[in-house]
Amino acid sequence: MSNYPDYRITGLTLWKVPLTSHETYYMAEGKTCATVDSMILRVDTDHGVSGWGEVCPIPHYLPSYARGVAPAIEELAPVLLGGSPIGVEALMKACRSHLLGHPYAQSAIDIALWDLTGKACGLPVYTLLGGLQSADLPLYHSITCIAPEDMADIAKDALAAGMRQIQVKLGADNNWEADVARLRLVREAVGEGPLVYGDWNCGSSRLDATRVGRAVRDLDIMLEQPCATLEECAAVRSATGLPMKLDENAHDTTSLLKAYELGCMDAVALKLSKFGGISELRRARDLCLHFGTKMCVEDTWGTDIATAAALHVAASSPAQAVLNVCDLSGYVYPRLDPDAPTRSGGRISPPAGPGLGVTPNPAVLGEPVLSLAA
Numbered sequence: 001m002s003n004y005p006d007y008r009i010t011g012l013t014l015w016k017v018p019l020t021s022h023e024t025y026y027m028a029e030g031k032t033c034a035t036v037d038s039m040i041l042r043v044d045t046d047h048g049v050s051g052w053g054e055v056c057p058i059p060h061y062l063p064s065y066a067r068g069v070a071p072a073i074e075e076l077a078p079v080l081l082g083g084s085p086i087g088v089e090a091l092m093k094a095c096r097s098h099l100l101g102h103p104y105a106q107s108a109i110d111i112a113l114w115d116l117t118g119k120a121c122g123l124p125v126y127t128l129l130g131g132l133q134s135a136d137l138p139l140y141h142s143i144t145c146i147a148p149e150d151m152a153d154i155a156k157d158a159l160a161a162g163m164r165q166i167q168v169k170l171g172a173d174n175n176w177e178a179d180v181a182r183l184r185l186v187r188e189a190v191g192e193g194p195l196v197y198g199d200w201n202c203g204s205s206r207l208d209a210t211r212v213g214r215a216v217r218d219l220d221i222m223l224e225q226p227c228a229t230l231e232e233c234a235a236v237r238s239a240t241g242l243p244m245k246l247d248e249n250a251h252d253t254t255s256l257l258k259a260y261e262l263g264c265m266d267a268v269a270l271k272l273s274k275f276g277g278i279s280e281l282r283r284a285r286d287l288c289l290h291f292g293t294k295m296c297v298e299d300t301w302g303t304d305i306a307t308a309a310a311l312h313v314a315a316s317s318p319a320q321a322v323l324n325v326c327d328l329s330g331y332v333y334p335r336l337d338p339d340a341p342t343r344s345g346g347r348i349s350p351p352a353g354p355g356l357g358v359t360p361n362p363a364v365l366g367e368p369v370l371s372l373a374a
């Protein structure tokens, strides 16, 4: 037997924290985000060390919902309580075998176990993931789908604040000519150089997305997830000749392989809760390194814990493979940890300190919605 300390999980505590956007966020098909519940998990051990996880599902965006997290954790309690959290993947394998699917709930657990393992080792999560390769990460700024002129003004402000990558939400008014104006005016507002891409969040038809793409193909523009299926996105890519970023359709190894074979994955959004946490995101990251696909490393929504988890994965990846990251915590309030990283000059760095390097303020968490003990 080894002489290493044998950590065991003694408690699971879950809080619900409503996160409100600084600006209401409009997307295709009339979908909006104003206030969204984030679920915050603490995993306690018999060594006095705890790990923190977070998942903030948007039910109209992916098959996940915040109220599904507590029952999933109750279902997994027999596996987790008394289990060995250090090393993460062995226990997560047991979780995935005990409760199939529900990657969004598994994501919060997986993130907390990485935080715990890092704290037990006295190392940041990016070191456990292979070492620090990119300390200073480029951010993108996402612009809500409103009038084209107003979006161009927001793009100018973002550029002035140092942002060099602009995501333009499209399709909220189901007007393809307005989407052309959005892309043209934002491109004009930021000038040549910065990356500009238009994201429909699956909300366009093949025909409309192709018309938009053809109308702007004299410009340096990337398209993102125009339609609901990989085949449609591939058709739009080949009809427009514009590079394509995938998001909603890329959520596991199978979908990444298929997207690569279809030739429509110039870039991809790797979101923690789509894949099931840091462990699964690392596998996806390594596959995309092999494909030569640029990665946006982030999560659906959330605040300081989800942001930190994604920053650790991105920071342990080669700089040339990272398209960008997202400061989710910068779009919403309240902040869980006032000392967590914030954007500076269009860039952000992972937190310092062991584990994820962020600690929630108990006053922001309030009363837990679930508390389980071994």
Ligand SMILES: [Mg+2]
Pocket: 199, 201, 224, 225, 247, 248, 269
């Ligand atoms: Mg997207």
